[in-house]
Amino acid sequence: MKKSFLFLSLLLAGATALAQQPLQPSAPSSPQDIRASWQQKSALQQTSILRNYALRSIGPVVQGARITDLAVAANPKTFYVAYASGGVFKTENAGDTFVPIFDNQGALGIGDIALAPSDESILYVGTGEKNSSRSSYAGAGVYKSTDAGASWQHLGLEGTQHISRIVVHPQQPQTVWVAAMGALYTNNADRGVYKSTDGGKNWQKTLYINDSTGIIDLEIDPANPNVLYAAAWERTRLSWNFKGSGANSAMYKSTDGGTSWKKLEGGFPAGQGVGRIGLSVAPSQPNTLYALLDNLEETKEELKAEKGKLTAASFLSMSQEQLLALPNEQLQQFLKDNRFPEKYTPERVKQEVRDGKYEPRALAEYLGDANQALFNTKVSGAEVYRSNDAGASWQKQNSYPLEGVYFTYGYYFGEIRTAPTNPDKLYILGVPMLSSNDGGRSWYRVDSTGNVHVDHQALWINPQDPEHLMLGNDGGLYISYDGGAHWRHVNNMSTGQFYTVAVDMETPYNVYGGLQDNGVLKGSSQSIPNQTEDWEHLMGGDGMFVQVDPRNSNLVYTGYQFGNYFRLELDKKKQTYISPRADIGEASLRFNWRSPLVMSSHNADILYMGAQRVYRTLNGGESWEPISPDLTKNLPQGNVPFSTIVSISESPLRFGLLYVGTDDGNIQLSRNGGASWELIGAGLPQNLWISSLQASRHQEGRVYATLTGYRFDDFRAYLYRSDDFGKTWQSIKGNLPEEAVNIVLEDPVQPQLLYAGTDHGAYLSLEGGRIWQPINELPNVATYDLIVHPRENELVLATHGRSVYIMDVKPLQTLAAGPQDQLLLVGEPSLRYSERWGQKQYPYSPLSEPRTSLLYHLPQAGTAQLEVLSKEGGLLYTTTLSGDKGFGQWRWNLKQNRNGLPGRKNKAVDGGYLPKDAYTVRLSQGGKKAETTLTVK
Secondary structure, eight states, X not given: OOSHHHHHHHHTTOOOOGGGSXXXXXXXXXXXXXXXXXXXXXXXXXXXXXXXXXXXXEEOOSSOOOEEEEEEOSSTTSEEEEETTTEXXXXXXXXXXXXXXXXXXXXXXXXXXXXXXXXEEEEEEEESOSSOOTTOOXXXXXXXXXXXXXXXXXXXXXXXXXXXXXEEOSSOTTOEEEEEOOOSSSOOSOOEEEEESSTTSSOEEEEOXXXXXXXXXXXXXXXXXXXXXXXXXXXXXXXXXXXXXXXXXXXXXXXXXXXXXXXXXXXXXXXXXXXXXXXXXXXXXXXXXXXXXEEEEEEEEEOOOOTTOOOGGGGTSOOHHHHHTSOHHHHHHHXXXXXXXXXXXXXXXXXXXXXXXXXXXXHHHTTSOGGGGGEEEEEEEEEEEEEXXXXXXXXXXXXXXXXXXXXXXXXXXXXXXXXXXXXXXXXXXXXXXXXXXXXXXXXXXXXXXXXXXXXXXXXXXXXXXXXXXXXXXXTEEEEESSTTSSOEEEOOSOOOBBSOOEEOSSSSOEEEEEETTTEEEEEETXXXXXXXXXXXXXXXXXXXXXXXXXXXXXXXXXXXXXXXXXXXXXXXXXXXXXXXXXXXXXXOOOOOXXXXXXXXXXXXXXXXXXXSSEEEESSTTSOOEEOSSOOSOOOOOOSSOOSOEEEEEEOSSSTTOEEXXXXXXXXXXXXXXXXXXXXXXXXXXXXXXXXXXXXXXXXXXXXXXXXXXXXXXXXXXXXXXXXXXXXXXXXOOTTOOSOOEEEEEEOSSOTTOEEEEETTEEEEEXXXXXXXXXXXXXXXXXXXXXXXXXXXXXXXXXXXXXXXXXXXXXXXXXXXXXOTTOOEEEOXXXXXXXXXXXOOSSTTSOOOOOOEEEEEEESSSEEEEXXXXXXXXXXXXXXXXXXXXXXXEXXXXXXXXXXXXXXXXXXXXXXXXXXXXXXXXXXXXXXXXXXXXXXXO
């Protein structure tokens, strides 16, 4: 399921109504705010009790994720992959294995990376994705490595937020140019082209258009590094509207190394319809320059109805008598062609019109903007232009429309490449990837073999072998050695962009989740990335919420963007569309991109779904009833669905106690299953997106709420609790850094134990939100969703960039119960004895040794004594553990270092392994002791 048709009607709706929207509810975060937040988190990580707390990745790696750039060394066995929200990965064996090299920096959303051509130990990284997507996270500026990614230095430019391109001088690695788009949702002046001649210590902004126009692409003349070309892009993204073009979108040229710039015109389009522009200088003929334009100039053509065929426009001025006179066969065909619910037969429609329930015009309004039904409104989309005189003049190249390349979301693409040895050989990246051999006049597809994913973002062409291509798209990395005739999917990185997570009650349990453009996946909680590939694909599109029937894990409810949900019967390989729809004559339903679907904990046949109203089904989606009025502020709409419900929570303690949050800032409460509703957000920041709500499972009147200003470029943390059904609220932000909060979760066992997922990681609190501890083992990645498995007491973390992690929280539940200064040994390890311990199977084989480990908690910094004792109390092994306050890991190979077995007292230790038996492991510190059992079977 692709986004294209969903965006088409939205983009062409035309109603921007920007002035009627609420004012900016809070101030955008400043560059100083961004820097201070990361410094605060870094300090918390140094003192966190979770520094050594085990966290395991379960993948998946089978689906890839959105790649934004590739940087390849002279020896292409070594290359770097940049992800939209997953950081930077490096390989030195042509992609057989990768290691993440950027996990602990200020932001894992990457806009561009660049190797210095004259010194490949120097790598620059620009943070903040350039694609202006709804999940393009703001960056933290520019970083530099001088040791090929082993360590990093921050170079500033935090205010740029989204960096589109970095260009390094071919001979002087200290000279570097940065193209910046600036903030995504607000106007700011930190946009343009920046230049440094000292490796990023100092920056000079040399090209600036205005506070809503950034630089989306930057190219250098390989024969003359004083010549650069820049593409400016004016775009405005808001929660309720996206304008992807403007009169300030244009191209610029510098002939003095980027110090000054001149606007290029000469036949290139200008005006309000000029959208994103991609640039490419032909390496073998630098005076030849290509531009890929997203041309959004609208053309309207009045629709002429085919004789005997009904269209939406047919009903706009139709009288009641005319509708009643229509042949039933003709009306039936219209209803079928436009996917009206099956309940609407010609007979029913005529009867309802006859009864005055609605006018004939309502049939057109049911399908969207009725005025649009009169016109066929189109945009040109992708167009290719060429200059043969270094940008002085331009000619459109494509001899026919490039339909189906951009659809209506060209803002998501914009990359064009020229082959290194042939100035007429081109590639353009869109939904498909196309190539031309004649300078752009004709085109053919090069991504149609090898099951290549769509939505292409990055392409590298080997300068020594133009048939060797590397392609990055929403499905990950692909490599071709025959010019795109065949592709290999290199999908061995855990970089999935999850929106949601769910679990079932199987043993071992399975994990489910919806991913950006990679559908809905299901996999074992015991999965090991690149070892156990046991994830399966359940549905396509942009996967959204998943609900699994706890009584029957073959019954799954899930779907894709804008409220399209299905009931899956996995054992029967059957899926049924279940989303509610408005009746003819009612206001059209407004579904958010990430519309919530929630299963009642009281009865798995009952589900709730949010549009602008709450819908409830009592029979697994067979039928729905609205149980609320419009709970939003019902603000004027642009071309993005807004004033929608984005969060729903039902109390586990009382059926029908419901909390609902909207994207325009409302929180509503019903105590009676939707019979009546009460607005309860007084005292909270207004007009912010309600990113999550959770009704407590421990106290009936308690509810938690997180708000996010992400869509106003406000990255502060908003986290609250109410103990009186939302009458009053108190902040439980505590010491959280200023990071946008996506979700808060109360532990099912201990009410004081809370978990929070933010745009830069995850945290937990043992004190109900007073103090938060960062989960250090998690990369600095957006965490969208959290769930604690009710039987295993494991926290499952769904990240938007690094797939899924699992964390055993039973020790944390023990600490949260108090006291928190407990000395703990966690687990009861068990191993099977082997006669081969300490031996090699062959002289060249590794030594066979057992391995065991234990998690421990020290209530204070310093040393602790660990002992292993026999049943009789004999000391077999002892060691001193040293560490800070918090959790640590003790690992041991079962070799004794004391003579504590019967009959061996006071004899020399031979270093033998523990024989089969049960042993006591004892930890001592400051007069406190903790014990557990170790078993060798």
